[in-house]
Amino acid sequence: MNFSSSISFTVAERFLRYVTIDTQSDPASLTFPSTEKQKDLGNLLVNELLAMGISDAHLDEWGYVYATIPSNTDKDVPVICFCSHMDTAPDCSGKDVKPIVHKNYQGEDLILPDDTAQVIKMVEHPDLKNQLGNDVITASGTTLLGADNKAGVAEIMDACYQLVNHPEIKHGKIRILFTPDEEVGRGVDHVDIAKLGAFAGYTMDGESAGNMENETFSADGARITIRGVSAHPGFAKGKMESAIKIAGQIIAALPDELSPEHTEGMQGFVHPVAMEGHVETASIDFIIRDFDEAKLAGHVDVIRKTADDVLKAFPGSSYDIAVSQQYRNMKGVLDKNPQIVEYAMEAINRTGLTAKLCSIRGGTDGSRLSFMGLPCPNIFAGEHAFHGRHEWVSVQDMQKAVETILHLCMIWEERS
Structure with missing residues (x-):
C-alpha cells in the first residue's frame, strides 16, 4: 500500500x-x-x-x-x-x-x-x-x-x-x-x-x-564525595586541604581518551556533569556509559584510581564513591x-x-x-x-x- x-x-x-x-x-x-x-x-x-x-x-x-x-x-x-x-x-x-x-x-x-x-x-x-x-x-x-x-x-x-x-x-x-x-x-x-x-x-x-x-548505552551514575581539611585562610599554610581544589584536580587528571569529546561509535566514556562544594567538602557527579555493561565497573575503577592518585598529595583528606544503576x-x-x-x-x-x-x-x-x-x-x-x-x-x-x-x-x- x-x-x-x-x-x-x-x-x-x-x-x-x-x-x-x-x-x-x-x-x-x-x-x-x-x-x-x-x-x-x-x-x-x-x-x-x-x-x-x-x-x-x-x-x-x-x-x-x-x-x-x-x-x-x-x-x-x-x-x-x-x-x-x-x-x-x-x-x-x-x-x-x-x-x-x-x-x-x-x-x-x-x-x-x-x-x-x-x-x-x-x-x-x-x-x-x-x-x-x-x-x-x-x-x-x-x-x-x-x-x-x-x-x-x-x-x-x-x-x-x-x-x-x-x-x-x-x-x-x-x-x-x-x-x-x-x-x-x-x-x-x-x-x-x-x-x-x-x-x-x-x-x-x-x-x-x-x-x-x-x-x-548501559548507564551508571557515580558521585565522589571529598572530605578536605578546612582552616582559616589567613593561617592556612601547611594546614588547609581544599576539597574544591582536590575535586578540580581529579577532573583534570581523568584520561582524555575516556571523555565524551574524545569518543565515538561503540566507545564508552566517563563524564563529570556537576560539581559543588566548599573547602571542607565537595562532590562530583559523573555519568558512566558503555555498550558493554561489563566495562562499566572498569570505568568506575578509572575514577577511583584517579582520585587515589590525586589524594596522595593531600594526606589529611579522604573520599568515597557511590555508584547507582541508571539503565541498561x-x-x-x-x-x-x-x-x-x-x-x-x-x-x-x-x-x-x-x-x-x-x-x-x-x-x-x-x-x-x-x-x-x-x-x-x-x-x-x-x-x-x-x-x-x-x-x-x-x-x-x-x-x-x-x-x-x-x-x-x-x-x-x-x-x-
Whole structure:
C-alpha cells in the first residue's frame, strides 16, 4: 500500500501546534511530573484522541497519556504500543517557540530571524543534504524547536488518525503511551506496564529517516564525595586541604581518551556533569556509559584510581564513591524476540527508505521499558540537532515516520 498517495497527512499541522506548548522538564524538581505544564500538552492530546473517537484516551495522575485503538481484524494479533515523550530538554528554553517552515529547501544557510547569529549550515549539519526539495522546520533562534520529541508525538497522533479513518488498514490492538520527564531520566518511573498490556513497544524518538535503533548505552551514575581539611585562610599554610581544589584536580587528571569529546561509535566514556562544594567538602557527579555493561565497573575503577592518585598529595583528606544503576542496553532483551526489530526494519523499507540498524549513544524511554517487560526499540522521528537552538526536522521525514507506523501495524497483522 502506497500511503503517500492514499492518505492526507496531518503530522505537520499537529507538530506546528504542539511545539508552541512549553513542556520543558526540570531536573531539580521533586514532583512528578517535574513540571505541571507538561500536562497542558497531555490534555490537548487526550482531547484530540477523544475527538477521533478513541474513547478510552485519558491523562492519569502522573501525567501519562494512555489510549487504545481496538483491533479491526479477526486474527489474534499481539498488542503493540507506540510511545513518545512530551517534555523538552532543560538545556535550552522551550517557552514561546515560534516554528518556521522553510519550504523547498535548496541547501542555503538557514538564518534564524530572532537571533541572526544563529545560522544552520549544511556543512555543520550534513544530514541536510538529504533534505533538498523538502520543507525544513526550525525554531526562530531564541529557543529549541521541540522536535525531540514532539515530532514523535505528532507522528503517532497522525498514525492514530489514519488508523481510525482508514479501516482498510488491518491491524491488531494498538496501545498509545505519551510520557513526561524523559529528558530528566524519569520518563517511565510510573508507567503501568500491566495496564498497557502490550507484547512489544516502539519509541518514536530517533534521528535520521530510515534509522532503527536496537541498542543503547548501559548507564551508571557515580558521585565522589571529598572530605578536605578546612582552616582559616589567613593561617592556612601547611594546614588547609581544599576539597574544591582536590575535586578540580581529579577532573583534570581523568584520561582524555575516556571523555565524551574524545569518543565515538561503540566507545564508552566517563563524564563529570556537576560539581559543588566548599573547602571542607565537595562532590562530583559523573555519568558512566558503555555498550558493554561489563566495562562499566572498569570505568568506575578509572575514577577511583584517579582520585587515589590525586589524594596522595593531600594526606589529611579522604573520599568515597557511590555508584547507582541508571539503565541498561536493551539489545539483550530485544534479541530474545528478534521479530520485534525485524518487523520494524521491514516497515521502514516498505516506505521506500532503506532501513539502517544503529546504536544509540544515549538512552530512551525504551531502554528502561525493555527491562520492565516491554521490549521497545527506537524508530526514527526525523529530529536533528536536538536540545539546542539549531534543532530541525523536515515535514517529509515526519510523514515517512507516520507511514512506518502504519506499515508496522499491518505487518504484525499479516504475520499473525
